[in-house]
Amino acid sequence: MRCCISCGTNQHPKETITMRLPNPYTLEATIEKLRDGLAATSSEEALALLEKAVTKARDDPIYSDRLASTLLHGSTVEIRECLSCFGDYFERSRDVPPYYPHHDAVNGIDSTLYAILFDVAHPDAEQAQQ
Numbered sequence: 001m002r003c004c005i006s007c008g009t010n011q012h013p014k015e016t017i018t019m020r021l022p023n024p025y026t027l028e029a030t031i032e033k034l035r036d037g038l039a040a041t042s043s044e045e046a047l048a049l050l051e052k053a054v055t056k057a058r059d060d061p062i063y064s065d066r067l068a069s070t071l072l073h074g075s076t077v078e079i080r081e082c083l084s085c086f087g088d089y090f091e092r093s094r095d096v097p098p099y100y101p102h103h104d105a106v107n108g109i110d111s112t113l114y115a116i117l118f119d120v121a122h123p124d125a126e127q128a129q130q
Contacts, residue, residue: 020075021117027068030113034071037112045101046108052086071113079110 023030031054038047057064063085070082080089087102098104 020073021114021121023072023117024120025072025116027072030071030116033116034109034112037116038108041108041112043105043108043112045098045105046112049083049086049102049105050109053083056085076110076114079113080106083109 025033031050034050035047038050053063053067057067066082070078074082083089083102083106087105089103089106091100091102093099094101
């Protein structure tokens, strides 16, 4: 079984291969686009988590730098790590819904960010779907 198309093997080199889409937006524009995208998909938990992070960033200059770097240049793993101060991404399942509230909120932010960046990087893909 191949791990990915690019290497064609089931063995990764020692360096981690990451795919990052360029973010042409400012931090403020990125946060606003995230808010809009999360609101459009009714991702209340993800929107609440984003607001917690923005509030913490206002009060903590070190976290502010980390959040900015993560939203402007970060990977999925970096997003998980940056938001880990609000919950455990790998927490055990709860007995009742929502089963993984922090996990789902982080994934909501991550997938919305990458949808925004993908639309900018590949505007013709959005038109092809319409």
